[in-house]
Each structure stands twice: as C-alpha cells, then as structure tokens.
Amino acid sequence: MIIDDPSRNDDIAKSLRGLNKLAKILKQNRIDKGALTLASPEIRFNIDSETHDPIDVQAKQLLDTNSMVEEFMLLANISTAQKIHEEFPNCAVLRRHPSPPASNFDPLIKAAQSKGFKMNVSKGKDLADSLNAAVIEDDKYFNTMLRIMTTRCMMQAVYFCSGMIPESEFLHYGLASEIYTHFTSPIRRYSDILVHRLLAVCIGADSSYPELLDKHKTQSICNNLNYRHKMAQYAGRSSVNLHTHLFFKKRVIDEEGYILFVRKNAVQVLIPKYGLEATLYLNTDGRKKGPTFVFSEEENTQCCGPVTLHVFDRVLIQISIDRSNVQHLKLQIRLVEPVIPEFSVPPTVEEKHSEEPPAKKIKT
Known part of the structure; x- marks a missing residue:
C-alpha cells in the first residue's frame, strides 16, 4: 500500500520502492540464469x-x-x-x-504438444524459456496450468x-x-x-x-x-x-474448472477459484450404468459420443461431499458442462439465504 500510494514520498516509501526495484x-x-518460475495452487x-x-x-x-x-x-x-x-x-x-530425469517431463511434453507447443527440457534455462513462450492470448490460465504441471515433474x-x-x-x-x-x-x-x-x-x-x-x-x-x-x-x-x-459439508457449488491430467479411468480437474484439485471418475470398462468413455493414450483424451475431453479444456463442475460412506466422507465433483447425457448433472439451483446476521471473520 505504501509503495503504490502516490502521496507517500517519505524515506520509508522511497526505500521500499528502491528495494522493490x-x-x-x-x-x-536469476531468470536469465535459468531459474524456474513455477506455480502451485495455495488456498x-x-x-x-x-x-x-x-x-x-x-x-x-x-x-x-x-x-x-x-x-x-x-x-x-x-x-x-x-x-x-x-x-x-x-x-x-x-x-x-x-535435476529431474528426462522421463519425468513426458506428461508435460505431451500436454504442451496438444496445444502446438514444444517443450525443451534439456536444461533448466531451456525449460524456463519454453514455459515463457507457451502463451495462448485468449486463455490466460493456460500458462499457469503448464507451470503447475511442471511442478509435478520436479524432484x-x-x-x-x-x-x-x-x-x-x-x-x-x-x-x-x-x-x-x-x-x-x-x-x-x-x-x-x-x-x-x-x-x-x-x-x-x-x-x-x-x-x-x-x-x-x-x-x-x-x-x-x-x-x-x-x-x-x-x-x-x-x-x-x-x-x-468442512467448507463444502453443507454446500453444493457449480464452479469453473480446467482439466489438468487425463487418466485411464478419470480426469484430474483444477478449480482455480478454490485452488483445489479433484478427480472426476469415468466409466471406461462398461461395468457401471451410464455412458462409457474411451481413453486414447496416444492423443491423451477421453471420448464419449460427440464429446472429447482434452488436457486444458474448460469444464463446469459441481462440487459437493459424497455421503455414501458416513465413516469416510470425501469431496466429489460431477460434470455439468459439457453436457453428456446420463453422465452430466443439471446446474445447481442457488438457494435464498436466510436473514441471519453475518458471522464474524478471522483470517488464518
């Protein structure tokens, strides 16, 4: 606040601006030497x-x-x-x-290729340069997701x-x-x-x-x-x-998410607003009721009818608590969009809040 306050020109403000510079x-x-600027969702x-x-x-x-x-x-x-x-x-x-072994970067290389980017992972500086170059103008979160994926490749x-x-x-x-x-x-x-x-x-x-x-x-x-x-x-x-x-115990919320990883029987979804990752399990062997998904290892996709789920795709998901086992409650997500008949769920209808006084807040 002091640095950004144009009315502050005292010694402390000047010193802070000097330190920031x-x-x-x-x-x-550090970046010129090859230091990595990675991302890890914190909440x-x-x-x-x-x-x-x-x-x-x-x-x-x-x-x-x-x-x-x-x-x-x-x-x-x-x-x-x-x-x-x-x-x-x-x-x-x-x-x-x-330094991570080259094989650690395989998921990152594959994911970047799906969007037309080539990741050079031979040295830290090359990796840093590749990450800086991997930018999609109309998808501001794409580069952040790449950096999150890179974090998973590290030792x-x-x-x-x-x-x-x-x-x-x-x-x-x-x-x-x-x-x-x-x-x-x-x-x-x-x-x-x-x-x-x-x-x-x-x-x-x-x-x-x-x-x-x-x-x-x-x-x-x-x-x-x-x-x-x-x-x-x-x-x-x-x-x-x-x-x-505890937060989602009494809540069912629809939120925007992005597919971070595509697995053989699931997709890993990142929910930026809450800094959360959750797994959306898919029926890939036909044993369960509902539509069957087909996993493509080569293209790293899950396909169901006309809908294909790729890494980095935006999805709308519904977050709630799975109460099927009272002893082991767990966070669950369901797909809202894209709509897949017999698999996707309808959007949540927001309930009107009661006229109770707001709770006091403290930050932790």
Whole structure:
C-alpha cells in the first residue's frame, strides 16, 4: 500500500520502492540464469471466530511485495550457503534440488504438444524459456496450468551435509543456484538453527564444538529433517483437505474448472477459484450404468459420443461431499458442462439465504 500510494514520498516509501526495484533486477538475473518460475495452487480459509468453521475459501493472491521479500530471502540464503561452505567445506548444512530425469517431463511434453507447443527440457534455462513462450492470448490460465504441471515433474529438494557428496551435486535446479541453504526462518525450521550456529562460528560470534563439525552426525540430522519435512507436507495437505470438507459439508457449488491430467479411468480437474484439485471418475470398462468413455493414450483424451475431453479444456463442475460412506466422507465433483447425457448433472439451483446476521471473520 505504501509503495503504490502516490502521496507517500517519505524515506520509508522511497526505500521500499528502491528495494522493490532492486528485487526485480535480482529476479531477472536469476531468470536469465535459468531459474524456474513455477506455480502451485495455495488456498486460504476465512474461519468463523466462534464456531471455527471455514466460511470462505479462496486462492491465495501474490503481490509484487511477496516477490520482493522472496528475492532478498533467496539472496540471504545463497550468501550464507557460500560463507559456511567456504569456512566449513566438510560439514556445512546445505539444500539441493536434483535435476529431474528426462522421463519425468513426458506428461508435460505431451500436454504442451496438444496445444502446438514444444517443450525443451534439456536444461533448466531451456525449460524456463519454453514455459515463457507457451502463451495462448485468449486463455490466460493456460500458462499457469503448464507451470503447475511442471511442478509435478520436479524432484524433492533435500538437506544434506556438504562433506558427504561431491560439489558437482550441490546444484539447486529450480533456483539455478550452484549452492543454497535455509537461513531465514530459524523460528520454524531446525535446519536454519544449524546454519545459524555454523555462521555464528564463521563470524566469531560463537565457538565451535565437536558435534557441529561431525559430518556423519550432520548428515544423520539432515536425513531426519528431510523425513520430517515430508511428513509436514502431508500434514499440511491433510489440514487443507479437512477444512475443504468442512467448507463444502453443507454446500453444493457449480464452479469453473480446467482439466489438468487425463487418466485411464478419470480426469484430474483444477478449480482455480478454490485452488483445489479433484478427480472426476469415468466409466471406461462398461461395468457401471451410464455412458462409457474411451481413453486414447496416444492423443491423451477421453471420448464419449460427440464429446472429447482434452488436457486444458474448460469444464463446469459441481462440487459437493459424497455421503455414501458416513465413516469416510470425501469431496466429489460431477460434470455439468459439457453436457453428456446420463453422465452430466443439471446446474445447481442457488438457494435464498436466510436473514441471519453475518458471522464474524478471522483470517488464518
């Protein structure tokens, strides 16, 4: 707000604008080196302060200032990684992002080809350039979906001890950085605490001790950090899943979606408004009632009569909770458009809301 306020010309406003300008230069330098700008749908819930039920859900919006903070965090992390590795080449706590094997990109290449785009995945810079070039003027969400698909092709970034692997494997693929670590969040990540301890010794603010310089001990801790990080990701996804179920518990909503993946017996649909992904299951073996879909592996489509479902197609879907098993309620989606007789469902009729006072909101 300060940056965009034309009436603000004080030192703070000028400094923030200067930082923002520098951040854009830093970001461009990273992109020129081959850093990837990927997409991953994030959502946030507005929670009722009394009942703690979610009363609204929306995709998280990122501003220029989010990028500004990110650039200086990256700069701090890279600078710290260089310093601790220079001082402690055998026991620095670093983070690497391995290059994905070429086969990981097959779904992305196939999907892009269906829209006439060729993805060069030989190097990170080539992939970044291909993503930047894959733009459809009248479909603003197409490029975002490509970047979401690219995220799925990536390997998991991991913590490691510098003395345990050759320096040639230090690369952080996504950031196009030769060395990287986590330094900026010691209040919520144990890896950063280890890095702070190493840096403190480097600058003479603290003294060393045997365990800090034991590369086998450090690698063992890094292995545990990687495991805990993965578990935290699962917990985070489960939390979003729980709140999503609570939000749609008493709601049936029609919403715009895009086909992200075509499977043998289903299509994966992305719902941008809610930052959700859901699976639309199809009858492909003729065992169930209703029309049968025919999957084409070569063209990556599902066909039913005159209707063919492709990757990136826009669809209208109905979101609700499947109550067929009370013990295991789950989110379900049904197709509204395109209309396929005996498979699609009619649009939801919006109910009139009662004249109850609005609930108090808090953001989480």
